[in-house]
Amino acid sequence: MKRPPLTPSLAARGPIPAEAGIGLRFQHHQDVVDSKPAVPWFEVHTENYMGGGPPLRYLDAIRTDYPISLHGVGLSLGSTDGLDPTHLERVHQTVERLEPGLVSEHLAWCVTDGVCVVDLLPLPMTEEALNVVSRHIDQVQTALKRAILIENPSTYLQFAHSPIPEWEFMAAVAQRTGCGILCDVNNIFVSASNHGWSPSEYLAALPPKAIGEIHLAGHSVRNVGDGRTIRVDDHGSRVIPEVWELYAEALHRFGPVPTLIEWDNNVPGLDVLMGEAAKAAAVIKNALPEDGHADAA
8 A cells, every 4th residue: 555655854955956966975075165066956875974074064064055865875775684773773863964855775785694795786576575675665764754765776687586577666666655766867778788678668667756866877888708798887987878868768758857967986076077967957958848947856
């Protein structure tokens, strides 16, 4: 049974707008504080700001001028061990302190037997996994007193037993828990290329009303021998043309959605990230209704 929707709290300056923001990384803290660039919003990794110190002081200064979104990597929603209550409480405290416009996590697992493997590992798409993930999302949303977004993974291998298509799994998670979906368009392109899926069919299967954010990033192509290649979601380069095309398709289906440029490896200067965000802004503008206005998330 679908739960009633939970209401997200607002960031210091309001909700996340349906515009193109960028992922805020440590090397850009001072530049953002000094120059106050024309960026509609920033997203940060939740775990980077749990420990206090200079990172949190910078973020406190930045969030007085910009809406902030929190993107977590450590809750391990797919782990059969259950959620780590200490980690969940630290996430809760961080959310309470920073008042983000959106909170998101990954459809993945990264903890087993109390050991964190420091990676986002894929799940078999089974009814058992769906029950585990849904139970954990309910637990997180109850603790945070708000809906969260769940990001679709990038994957490189397929399980021998994985009877539920990933796009149906994502839709079912949203339907069962009332959570939203963080649609990572690059991840869809990467996984579709690696497994022979249709990225358009993937998008078409997602419920438009559940889409709360879109991620865009670069990826690499690696040779794995015998003339075979895989695409790897490494967030270390510009968004490629094919992903821009898929992004335009996503906006045509979902309407304007808060969009983030992610860049985590070989991080360039802030001007490069803003240039990528400007490209996304142009695509969003083309997707706007005739009155030229988009609703906030």
